[in-house]
Amino acid sequence: MTDVTFRVFRGAGTQGGFEEYTVQLSEGMVVLDAVLDIQASQAGDLAVRWNCKAGKCGSCSAEVNGKPRLMCMTRMNTLPLDQPVTIEPMRSFPLIKDLVTDVKRNFEINKRVRPFKPKPRQADGTHRMMQYDIDRIQEFHKCIECFLCQDVCHVMRDHQKPDFIGPRFLIRLAALVMHPLDTENRLTELKDAFGIGYCNITKCCTEVCPENIKITDNAIIPLKERVAGNFYDPLAWLWRKARGKRPDTRPGTE
Amino acid sequence: MNETSPSLPLQRPLFVTERTDNWWLGPTATGLGLLFFVAYLTWAAFQGVHFYVGPEDAPYYLSPLYSPWIQADWWPFSPAFLILWAPGGFRFTCYYYRKAYYRAFSLSPPGCAVGGRAHNYKGERVLFLFQNLHRFFLYLAVLFVFVLAYDAWLAFQFPDGWGIGAGSIVLTLNAVFLGAFTFGCNSLRHLVGGNVDCFSCVAFGRPRFKIWRIVTRFNEHHMEWAWISLFWVCFTDLYVRLVSMGIVGDLRIL
Ligand code: SF4
Ligand code: SF4
Ligand code: FES
Ligand code: FES
Numbered sequence: 001m002t003d004v005t006f007r008v009f010r011g012a013g014t015q016g017g018f019e020e021y022t023v024q025l026s027e028g029m030v031v032l033d034a035v036l037d038i039q040a041s042q043a044g045d046l047a048v049r050w051n052c053k054a055g056k057c058g059s060c061s062a063e064v065n066g067k068p069r070l071m072c073m074t075r076m077n078t079l080p081l082d083q084p085v086t087i088e089p090m091r092s093f094p095l096i097k098d099l100v101t102d103v104k105r106n107f108e109i110n111k112r113v114r115p116f117k118p119k120p121r122q123a124d125g126t127h128r129m130m131q132y133d134i135d136r137i138q139e140f141h142k143c144i145e146c147f148l149c150q151d152v153c154h155v156m157r158d159h160q161k162p163d164f165i166g167p168r169f170l171i172r173l174a175a176l177v178m179h180p181l182d183t184e185n186r187l188t189e190l191k192d193a194f195g196i197g198y199c200n201i202t203k204c205c206t207e208v209c210p211e212n213i214k215i216t217d218n219a220i221i222p223l224k225e226r227v228a229g230n231f232y233d234p235l236a237w238l239w240r241k242a243r244g245k246r247p248d249t250r251p252g253t254e
Numbered sequence: 255m256n257e258t259s260p261s262l263p264l265q266r267p268l269f270v271t272e273r274t275d276n277w278w279l280g281p282t283a284t285g286l287g288l289l290f291f292v293a294y295l296t297w298a299a300f301q302g303v304h305f306y307v308g309p310e311d312a313p314y315y316l317s318p319l320y321s322p323w324i325q326a327d328w329w330p331f332s333p334a335f336l337i338l339w340a341p342g343g344f345r346f347t348c349y350y351y352r353k354a355y356y357r358a359f360s361l362s363p364p365g366c367a368v369g370g371r372a373h374n375y376k377g378e379r380v381l382f383l384f385q386n387l388h389r390f391f392l393y394l395a396v397l398f399v400f401v402l403a404y405d406a407w408l409a410f411q412f413p414d415g416w417g418i419g420a421g422s423i424v425l426t427l428n429a430v431f432l433g434a435f436t437f438g439c440n441s442l443r444h445l446v447g448g449n450v451d452c453f454s455c456v457a458f459g460r461p462r463f464k465i466w467r468i469v470t471r472f473n474e475h476h477m478e479w480a481w482i483s484l485f486w487v488c489f490t491d492l493y494v495r496l497v498s499m500g501i502v503g504d505l506r507i508l
Contacts, residue, residue, distance in 0.1 A: 159370075177451070198379060225441060228388075232383070233386070
């Protein structure tokens with residue numbers, strides 16, 4: 001079996017750099033296996049976060065050869081092995097140690113999103129919706145909160161815009177805004193406080209999402225279109241005026 | 255440790271990345287492709303001659319850059335300029351083309367997880383707010399699909415009666431490709447159903463959902479249709495031009 005060289009980022013807080021390790025490859029190995037091998041036999045103090053090893057818990061996010069990925073879902077045989085494999089922590093979040101970053105910022109953003117507020121129940125005590133009402137939003141519920149999209153998005157990565165909530169939370173908003181039962185009006189804050197206009201639809205979030213959620217096409221662009229219709233479309237404005245409606249009001253909440 | 259790193263989150267300078275793949279290939283090819291087609295279209299628009307084949311009052315082949323043919327005495331320039339602002343604006347504000355030129359020309363970002371241009375990034379919030387008017391260009395573009403379909407129909411009506419020439423097929427494909435591009439537009443997707451929160455609660459909810467699904471099909475390949483239709487518009491103009499100049503003879507099939 002082949003030996004492969006890994007360049008693994010080691011460090012804590014603001015200090016760190018790459019260290020090289022060699023690992024013997026075995027059949028079906030993924031990057032996380034190699035990292036755990038290094039931890040077991042060469043660097044017992046190597047910090048790495050993981051749980052399921054099945055691409056479902058979203059803990060093992062890192063950057064492999066510069067690309068944000070889940071380590072447990074990146075098979076070694078998909079990487080060029082004639083050169084060292086680089087493994088770094090997610091670069092957009094504060095470093096705790098080695099491959100572990102502090103993703104607390106995302107949980108704080110999450111608190112800013114007002115929770116689902118459903119319509120009152122019908123007379124028989126139930127909520128009714130049809131499958132075709134919720135077809136669009138089921139995709140968004142696949143999110144495993146790996147935060148790879150938040151890591152890669154250049155608005156956060158290169159430009160550090162604190163008011164932009166990022167792709168993961170734009171899909172959360174999309175799931176609420178398109179929900180047949182939700183009653184909150186969310187477009188004004190989407191435009192202002194959440195900064196959807198910062199997204200320039202360059203689709204890096206979609207490229208890295210391990211759940212293959214079409215974040216940009218199915219969540220962000222439809223939200224941008226709703227914002228456009230409510231705030232930037234003179235014809236829609238006239239049509240609302242004529243009917244005495246205000247922008248960003250869901251039916252039944254006027 | 256052979257390298258020290260500044261604190262995370264780490265902002266990388268322009269083009270700096272740990273990526274080992276040819277990430278620059280895509281944006282470079284996109285940028286060159288766009289420059290090439292824009293250069294051809296500009297050149298062809300300035301010509302103002304050789305854009306139709308057949309009698310001047312009833313040409314059977316008409317270049318899409320000059321259609322509908324507006325014969326205005328007061329207009330001192332090429333008639334193409336009376337037309338091209340509309341499809342040009344449609345493509346310029348198209349969500350796909352935005353992605354393409356933000357990556358290839360604005361370098362924000364040049365690639366995913368690749369350092370971007372350091373500047374006071376505003377996204378589509380300030381200068382690029384006009385992108386929200388894309389839907390108005392869509393309304394015009396839908397009209398153009400019908401105009402070009404009519405041109406395609408005329409391309410079968412030769413002075414000696416009904417027939418099929420190579421040009422008939424070229425013009426027909428042009429209308430088809432432009433239709434496939436236009437009917438996958440994100441603004442159209444919003445208009446036909448994307449703006450509905452609850453399909454089963456609104457009038458004609460089920461047909462709207464079905465139409466939304468059809469537009470979604472085209473939308474999933476919007477990038478491909480964008481390039482195919484762009485290439486074919488240029489090729490159609492070139493074909494009509496060469497036949498009109500007598501450089502190539504039009505092959506009559508029937
Ligand atoms: S498409 Fe928008 S949200 Fe997604 S990575 Fe690009 S800028 Fe960020
Ligand atoms: S949207 Fe995709 S990339 Fe983003 S956090 Fe969810 S699963 Fe991860
Ligand atoms: S360990 Fe759970 S997603 Fe990788
Ligand atoms: S989004 Fe591309 S044409 Fe409308």
